[in-house]
Amino acid sequence: MLPVAVAANVVEIRARTRSTIMAVVKADGFGHGAVTVARAAVAAGAGWLGTTSVAEAAALRAARLAVPILTWLHPSGIDAEAAAAAGVDVAVGSVDELAALLAQATPTVRIHLHMDTGMSRGGCPRGQWDELIGLAQRGQRARRVRVAGVMGHLPLADRADPAANAPAVAAMRQARQAVRAAGLGSPPAHLAATSGTLTDPATHFDMVRVGAGLVGIDPSGTVRMHDASRLTAPIVHTTAVPAGTPVGYGGTYVTDRATHLSVLPVGYADGIPRECSPQAGVAIRGRRLPVAGRVSMDQIVIDTGAESFPAGTSATVFGPDGGATPTVHDWARWAGTIPHTIVTGIGPRVKRSIA
Template identity: 90%
Template sequence: MGVMGHLPLVDRAEPAANAPAVARMREARQAVRDAGLGSPLAHLAATSGTLTDPATHFDMVRVGAGLVGIDPSGTVKMHGASRLTAPIVHTAAVEARTPVGYDGTYVTDRATHLSVLPIGYADGIPREFSSQAGVEICGRRFPVVGRVSMDQIVIDTGAESFSVGTSATVFGPDGGAVPAVQDWARWAGTIPHTIVTGIGPRVKRSTA
């Protein structure tokens, strides 16, 4: 038997904000004991509490986001544990003033090369993102351009032309040119949890 709770203010990384919830957990556990139901296991802290407030640990902790390298409190630099890649399926050399994607919201300002990745919003790519969004190809970061389609995104690779089948890293733990989950969250104006939980069922999963 166990009792559990959740800390609504823990991402602030201020232990004093958790004190009322900690007190209520102690009361709840004692109420179970007083009812003659034994001494239950208690768990209150998720990742943020585990990292920032020992008073919330009790008997167990629930480390969910932390398992994939996300610290919601922003106090600990964690190593990412997930990677999303996709192969280039089409490339094209285009002229300046070429519209890209639905409604032509992006227009090339020079002659350039475009590459298509077979991954879109049905697979978890945020439809709204800033102009900073990019992917890594062969050690360099290249911008995502045009609107995200259901099944594809377009990458502007400039003077570089990559062959079909070349792997692009959408996000990963490497750093450098490889975007992190946190980068995509920032570009999309959301939280990292949304990025990792939004990856669709069509994306093949594997463990290393």
Template identity: 85%
Template sequence: MNGPTLRTLTGAVAANVAGIRTRTRSMIMAVVKADGYGHGAVTVAEAAVAAGAGWLGTTSVGEACALRAAGLAVPILAWLHASGVDAEAAAAAGVDVAVGSVDELGALVAQAASTVRVHLHVDTGMSRGGCPRRQWDELIGVAQRGHRARRVRVVGVMGHLPLADRAEPAANAAAVAGMREALKAVRAAGLGSPLAHLAATSGALTDPATHFGMVRIGAGLVGIDPSGTVEMHGASRLTAPIVHTSAVPAGTPVGYGGAYVTYRAAHLSVLPVGYADGIPRELSPRAGVEVRGRRFPVAGRVSMDQIVIDTGDRYFPTGTSATVFGPDGGATPSVHDWAHWAGTIPHTIVTGIGPRVRRSIA
């Protein structure tokens, strides 16, 4: 009997890349941070590149080097550097780095022994990272000095859209204007015509004005559209076997605190997944899983290692497979259903599946 398994559906990743391609003429970067949104960074990256993504994106240089070690040769950008930019590793692996502050760029210029490809990260309204507008001139000045010393080469300018999930192009206008201003300043400084990228999944799907030279697709790779405007292909299926079943009378309390009480005689089945595996502890009473074509409710509170489902008059033997979520529709819940039941976003569902859950590729 196999334990809980998360299957990554590479065909769905490819279909999502193809869907994005119909909406933009810009290059596509497949962002595989957070281990490919919980689906396996290398697995998702390979599927996306095979489907036409020309770039990959990661948070760190270390993650980018792991993709290189797996044989992925397309350009890769890393843009979060918790311990500073590892210039030597980036240059050796041919990994681009985004730099969003004067101090960070200055440190990179000071330590680089060979030329590092840099994307200037400018704040276009997120106030979460990127160089603030008042320091753009200083940032560009440091880039000029690094360029003259052959320590850095500016090949890109990036920003973020803080309001793209609204799917209203007017909400993106200020960020688009900021990106154009930054590009103009970089070109005027003699740093060439770098690749500009501003939009993530929502912008790519809803606002062509944000596309510039490249769009960055992360959640969209695995079937999540944060704007809620486009139906995409879910790229994962989480299954778990029934490990225990009991028949109980009406009025039986279930789980810690007895928050759920059976209203008639029923069968209760236990699945070996819990909040330590990424199942949200706080769920609405509508939460359920699919077993043999029917949806059955989660009964009682989620435990650390298990959940209970009420299958009513249906008895299922040990080893019967239940689908916690998947892309199938009908009785099978989606990650969006689980996000709704937990009062969160689908990103937290797929990235929260823990390491005890076996991974496979389909």
């Protein structure tokens, strides 16, 4: 299911852009396995991969993924030697970051100049673009770096409104022109992530960076993508209770009739949102059944009504099926959050398998 869904989502993206597709597999492929997602995306036509760190990129290289890789967050700083050894591009988002990179005694490192195009969350501020480009120019002349790209971010792309994206698009055009005017060639420019890619061709430039979209999430809410994951859990305990039975910590749920309660061995330690609405539920044998009471660290309770399910019966917490089966989007709505937090929050106790 996972590789097929990722491939289908890449095909959906390809139908909407002529630009090169970078498959961003940070956060362990949005919780789905970075190597698995990367392989499926590349097989479907993605030309680049994106990660948060050189270490993540090196793991993709170890898995024999040979396409270009860019890393741009650098939580532990840029390891230029490791980047050069792995053949990985790195983004630099400040004069200080580039100066520190140039101070390292390494072979030539391919860099992307990360410009702040309106996010104010990393990237070189507009007032320092000339200084950053000048330093990159000197570094390239000395063969310490090679400028291989220029990038920015769209702060308002989830609105699916080209007018909201226009200032960032204009800023990226100016940054690209400044890089060209400095004699640094015409490296590919990239600005759009999933929402921009799906809704605004003006943001596409030479490459688009698609992460959430690979696993079926469209933050703009305008395109139905293919959900890539399913979470199931076995019933481990079932009991019959009378009307008026309080359930879980605080007794926030009280049965309004004689019913059966089943326990699933997943809780907030496994990524089930603790704060979710009374509409939250799971699917058991084709029926949507409600979560009863508060989510515990290791368990949730399901009110199964007149039907008693034996231990071992599989419940689907979320999946791509539709109908009775909740989706990650349903859980995000019930928890008042975004689907990204659902799929990236599934904990390490949950066994992963690829279907």
